[in-house]
Amino acid sequence: MLLRMLEEASVLLWASLLVLAAPVSGPLAAVYKSVISVQPPWTTVFRGERVNLTCSGFHFYAQEKLQGYRWFSGKARPRETPGNTLEVRDSGQYRCQAPGSLPSNPVHLIFSSASLILQAPYSVFEGDELVLRCQKRGREKLAVVKYTWNRKIISGTDESFDLLIPKASLNNSGCYQCVGFLENAYVLKTSQINIQIQELFSRPKLEVTDSQPIEGKPVNLSCGTQLPLERPDTRLHFVFFRDNGVMISNRSGSPDLQITAIWREDSGSYWCGAETVTGGIHKRSLPLQIDVQRIPVSGVLLETQPQEDQVVEGETLVLVCSVAKGTGNTTFSWHREDTRESLGQKSQRSQKAELEIPVIGESHAGRYYCTADNGYGLIQSQAVNVTVRRDGFQGDIIRRPLTVGPPGPFNPMCPAPVELQQLYINVHPRERDLVYSEIQISQPGAEGEANTFRTSLENQHVSVVYSEVKTQL
Structure with missing residues (x-):
């Protein structure tokens, strides 16, 4: 017993x-x-x-x-x-x-x-x-x-x-x-x-890792079903749908689907289907609502490359507009503060966008700002001041010997002939055609004494006087 x-x-x-x-x-x-x-x-x-x-x-x-x-x-x-x-x-x-x-x-x-x-x-x-x-x-x-x-x-x-x-x-x-x-x-x-006809597999149930995911984040869908213990080798295919039967996956033997990045326009009703490989038995899950959450933009910032006080005439200026927070498709726009003129606009799924001004000139100096909007309202950055400066001299100065007459009543302090020395290595490209026709080098002496002339430019007390400059066309 x-x-x-x-x-x-x-x-x-x-x-x-x-x-x-x-x-x-x-x-x-x-x-x-x-x-x-x-x-x-x-x-x-x-x-x-x-x-x-x-x-x-x-x-x-x-x-x-x-x-x-x-x-x-x-x-x-x-x-x-x-x-x-x-x-x-x-x-x-x-x-x-x-x-x-x-x-x-x-x-x-x-x-x-x-x-x-x-x-x-x-x-x-x-x-x-x-x-x-x-x-x-x-x-x-x-x-x-x-x-x-x-x-x-x-x-x-x-x-x-x-x-x-x-x-x-x-x-x-x-x-x-x-x-x-x-x-x-x-x-x-x-x-x-x-x-009693037995179920070959139970009605599938759709599950999601997050039914209210943040925009841009991955989401995993799972189409779960149950096989009878007497038929453990039954092979099934799975497929996933959205809204009115829009297929978002191919038929696969895997009951899982990963969406690497989901966006607000992907919000909707999702469901999955399971069927035997032979296609004889089809079953679909109940719908599951997924509402994708969008984060509004905030912390809009405008930066320049190079920095606003180091912009040189003739170079390229890049205006970088970024947001500290914000998801989805964001529209970036760049403006001048004085004229409110729109310099350009870009719409993209990014927290940063760039606008390039290829050749900067003196007319580009001023204050700039940018705006960003992802559907929750336009947010403006603080303005930055862009100063355009001319670069130092570049290239070699054209040199030639000076010929002067002997001392006389009309030229009592005429120095000996000297050859022009190179004063600057860097000359702006637009100023390469300048020719210095006469240079006096003098050093003041004691009061009432005649000046002593030097031909060397190495003395730190030397003062340079440009008496005539003309342009060689």
């Missing part, structure tokens, strides 16, 4: 594990049931016939390791067999357990003594072929056979006594009965059989 109680408790424990360990469509599927197959494939046969049960399992690590196959029959003591086949002749409920698998679902067999029986398969999943067979005991043959479904006649033929549904659906579940007509007009009826 104690042994039987322990065995029944073990069966209940396995049954509780079935709920917790049901395989899913992803990589978590790891726990499987044993499966019984029936041959001949009917749960109702005539008394005196034999039925062979075959137990199949999907091996995984189990707490209980069986040496053989365990069989359960009602309240009888379980028994083990070295092989996976058991021959039965008695009505009852049978289950099996293969090594490394959970116990199977029960099979209820009927060995009938009736004259007419309706034979149905043990287990039918949606998409399977459903065959019902009306059988009469004895030599007298049936003339006509009709089938009823939920008390409605659904078939009647003189050619075949089988009822065939090529691709069963959940809607085909119900009570079936067979009505046979003999040649002498005698009518036989079978008992009603309740046939």
